[in-house]
Amino acid sequence: MKDIVRGWRHIPQRYNLIGSKCLQCGEVxxxxxxxxxxxxxKGKLEDIKFNGNGKIHSYSVIHTPTDEFKNISPYPVAIIELDEGAKITSQIVDCDTEDIEIGQEVELVFRKIRAESDEGVISYGYKFKHKK
Structure with missing residues (x-):
């Protein structure tokens, strides 16, 4: 139950890709x-909503996942540099692992992460796909 309450409390961040921007140095x-x-x-932070667009900075293909993700392996995980400058780690979806290249433009999508069998709760989260 505690995880469900925590999930509801963080819905704006989870579904809007919200980060922080320092008003002192400008870092995001x-x-x-x-x-x-x-x-x-010394810094003063404000919330920033990222536009969800970026480029692949680096990536790796996971061939030996945890038991929870064995049904989707192999799958690519990348460090995405967002347009605003922040870097985020995320799975790349809707493509063959051979088609991924550093520098490719990607965009944010929300997808199912897992379904909790005991409670029946489906968790969604952010992933990225090639931008068209």
Whole structure:
């Protein structure tokens, strides 16, 4: 039950890709922060909603996943540099692993992550796909 309450509390961040921007140094971060890692306590942060577009900065293909993700392996996971400058780690979907290249433009999509068998709760989250 605790996870369900935590999930509902974080819905805006989960479905809108919200991070933080430091008004002192201009750095942007994902996930949201309460202290700027660059300025430390000197920085003042505000929420920023990312547009969901970016480029593949680096990637790897997972061939030996945990039991929870064996049914989708192999699958690519990438570091995405968002248009606003923050970097985020995410799965790349809707493509063959051979078609992924560093520098490719990608866009945010929301997909099913897993279904909790005991409670029947379906978890959704962000992933990225090639931009058309």
């Amino acid at each position: 971060f994902f996930p949201m922060r309460v202290i700027c890692p660059k300025c430390r306590r």
